[in-house]
Amino acid sequence: MAHQPENGESIQIIHYENGQKYEPHFDYFHDKANQELGGHRIATVLMYLSDVESGGETVFPNAEGKLSQPKDDSWSDCAKNGYAGNTMISIGDFVKCLLSCVFTFLGY
Incomplete structure (x- = not known):
């Protein structure tokens, strides 16, 4: 990925x-x-x-169905209209193993 x-x-x-775990947070700013x-x-x-035995998912508790993202995935932090919505609060769930490492890139 070319990164500017x-x-x-x-x-x-x-x-x-x-x-x-990663505490509940939004990836947009007011x-x-x-x-x-x-x-x-x-x-x-x-x-x-790294693989984990259980836990460590990224959970969106305000989204319909309380979605968890699969590994190697990405998502938009804004609604289709370009505005941030309250369904995009995310939580890194408790890790229930020895170690989990994640790589993140946050784009504008």
Whole structure:
């Protein structure tokens, strides 16, 4: 993937150990300061770098059916009309194994 620095944030590798999780959060911003840094995040790419026995899914609790994304998938952080919606709150579920590593890229 060609990455233009002005079109996204730095690539991150996140390491979770047994019992850790990513707290509920939105990948878009309501405050002016963050919007001036690049605007809403419009794409998130998440790739698992390790297999886990159970847990560690990315869950969208406000979406119909409480969707979990499969590994090596991506999603839009904004609705089709270009505005962020409250269904895009996501949670990294508890890891129930020794280790989980994920790679993330957040694009504008």
